[in-house]
Amino acid sequence: MLNREELSKIVLELVPEAEIPEGTQYPEAIIPAEKLVELTEKLKSDKRTQFDYLISHTAVDFLTHFTAVYHLDSTEFRHLLVLKVKIEERENPEIDSLTGLFPTCEFFEREVFDLFGIKYKNHPNLKRLFLEDDYGFPLRKDFRDEVNIIER
Amino acid sequence: MSEEIIKDVIIGENEEYIINMGPQHPSTHGVLRFEVCLQGETVKYLIPHIGYIHRGIEKMCEAITYPQIIHLTDRMDYLSAHINNEAVCLCVENALQIEVPERVKYIRTILAELNRIASHQLWWSAFGMDLGALTTFFYGLRDREKILDIFEESFGSRLLHSFIMPGGLMHDVHPNFQKRIKEFIAYFRKKLPEYDQLLTGNIIFQNRSKGIGLMSRETAIAYGVTGPSGRGSGWSCDIRKIAPYSAYDKVQFNEMLETEGDTFARYKVRMREMWESMNILEQLVDNIPEGDYTAKMKPIIKLPVGEYFQRVETARGELAVYIVSDGNKTPYRIKFRTPNFSNLFVMNKITSGYKIADLVAVSGSLDLVIPDIDR
Amino acid sequence: MSSNLYDFSTLTSSIHEWLSGFMSAGWVVFTELVLIGLLFLLFFALLGLFLVYLERKVCAIMQNRVGPNRVGKWGLLQTIADLIKLLIKELIPIRKSDKFLFNLAPFIVIIASLMAMAALPFAKGLQAIDFNIGVFYIMAVSSLGVVGILLAGWASNSKYSIIGAMRSGAQIVSYELSVGLSLMAIVIFSGSMQLSTIIESQANGWWIFKGHIPAFIAFVVFLVASTAEINRGPFDLAEAESELTAGFHTEYSGIKFAFFFLAEYINMFIVAALAATIFLGGWMPFHIGSWEGFNHIMDFVPPIVWFFLKTFFIIYIIMWFKWTFPRLRIDQLLTLEWKYLLPISLVNIVFIAFLVLMGWHF
Structure with missing residues (x-):
């Protein structure tokens, strides 16, 4: 099991432009979108880290940008790493899909696409999961539904 | 019957025999639809369709306070339900840096194991x-009734308890609580062997479940299949062991692992977990410390700005709560990583090539609860 | 001789003579046919209702429950209430179904089981027709039911129905063989296919005792195979409700559904009655060797009571199967028949033929 400093060091070694915030609950790294697939692939195969289990993937809408959040776990070492990717584009947000590395991600990504409208490149089957095709993206903070949601 | 009808109704576009299992079907345990493509009786592939009871819990949570979230x-x-409540409470307490009384920890663990x-x-x-x-x-429900009676006596509700609150419990447990649990353990230790007599040893049952729905350890990890289903494949994924919470670090218990990865292995894991849960209960029930049932909490709970993540082990796998707080009394964003969501989507992988009757067996062995998938 | 004490042939022949007194021969036959038909229909309906009630009570015992206990004493009127409900229920028409076959199917199923009933000997002299090929007739007629099931599945134009019907077809056609061969065992022993002769041959002991182990094997094979042939659990794949919702009768409602339901229970009765007749001595009382006093007391129990006692014992066993065993899978079902039951019955028959040839049975 690697501690926070060691994990940060490895991430910085693999992606020098990563940003490591302090004072978070778990080790965390904010990385540029184009490095995401490359970094996770390395983290998964690296003998020191072996992040082979994606606990969850979701996104957060900060109005100015989206943040895609990945919680990675290693079944071997049991250390946990949070990866974050900022998506500045709001009209047509796009990010690489991790389905090839973690099959479970296919459905987390479909959920995020359904609720946030973030598109995933190279996703095998990017369709809405819960809602109808013409519904908005309800988890965006600027989403309004006059009929179904009563504001308080 | 005319040729046209045969073409329209019986055979699909690509001459495939597609049947829809659900949303109203006796064995999907809820409003879930499997689009199953058959070749004779053999399943070629299967597409799960979900969202029939999507209530937007994550969106609703953004408008309500933390104690209200518990009820959702x-x-x-x-x-x-207890374990779900506990997950949110642990996450909130962790964010507020509150140490809950020992008594609360013990009672929470007991409730989780009973649940x-x-x-x-x-x-x-x-x-x-x-x-x-x-x-x-009827055998199962007969014994489940005893647990629900314990719940009912202590907090008035049998299924949806909302008993665990941030900082502790809603109120103290009933004075009979310990006595009733001891009675239940004595009762259920006698009744659990009946389950084996009725089903486990049955040759038809073993033939129906052995070697069906094979899931390797790698598949389980890749698809994030946690809980008893994952442990049936030999993946030690018990959060109670990996990251102990509440009183799990104070009890001795074994993580149940089976390596076959078939339906019968998942069955055995759950059967053994019932025995192990009773062991945990026995260790805890006599040692509940005296004290307050809740820590001192402010009337309005406001989480400091930041992000919080908490994992717990529910009866079906790993439940993770991810809260993003902006310092208000409502969460900015809350995400539930529910076990059934990931467990469901492995279905296509592990059922194709088996018979349609095996599909029912496998979906039963994954123990899906549909509202947990849809949220 | 006390076995003539309860001979029904005196009653039937006196009715015949009384009718002949004021009718021509043709009318007598016609009147008798109508009378027998009415009697059987009445018996059929009452038996169906009672068997449904019995099943619910047996199931309740197996499951730690009380069962029906609200309508009438011990819930005895429950099934009648259910019947009334089914009669006044709407018959839902299926838009894209084949109307004629869809409506015909329940009748085929129920007529098949009614026809089989005709050859059953309920007591001495109480038998509608005593064919000299009775065993053969019952087997032939009871397998007609599968035509109705296949029609029902096909005509409903529903995917679940058709899977259920196909399963049922495969299942009944396969298990017919084992049923036939296990009955053949006793036919070899008794040297006749006539049911009344088979019963008479058991006056000094039932075949299940007289026929040594081979007869017992034949009995077990018959029990398993016939349970499968009547589509009951653990072989209820045709209607497997957890897989196919209700199989071949998914689309049926109201009284048409009730016909299938009734036919299933009557078939169970026929199978049990056949097992009782062939293996357990039919209406013959239970005798133990040379215990004259005991045998004499047993003779005073009417044969019809013996017949129903034995039949309901077998019915209870069949119900016991259903409520404790999980359901088989289709390939396991066919494996059981073609790889186990059929070879066992074939070897068994050869063995029995040898036994009979050497005169080694009692």
């Missing part, structure tokens, strides 16, 4: 039904 979490995995047994009992009942052994249902 009950409605996700309604069979392990786990009750959930497994219901799973066992329904699993037997899926395989056509209709009597199991």
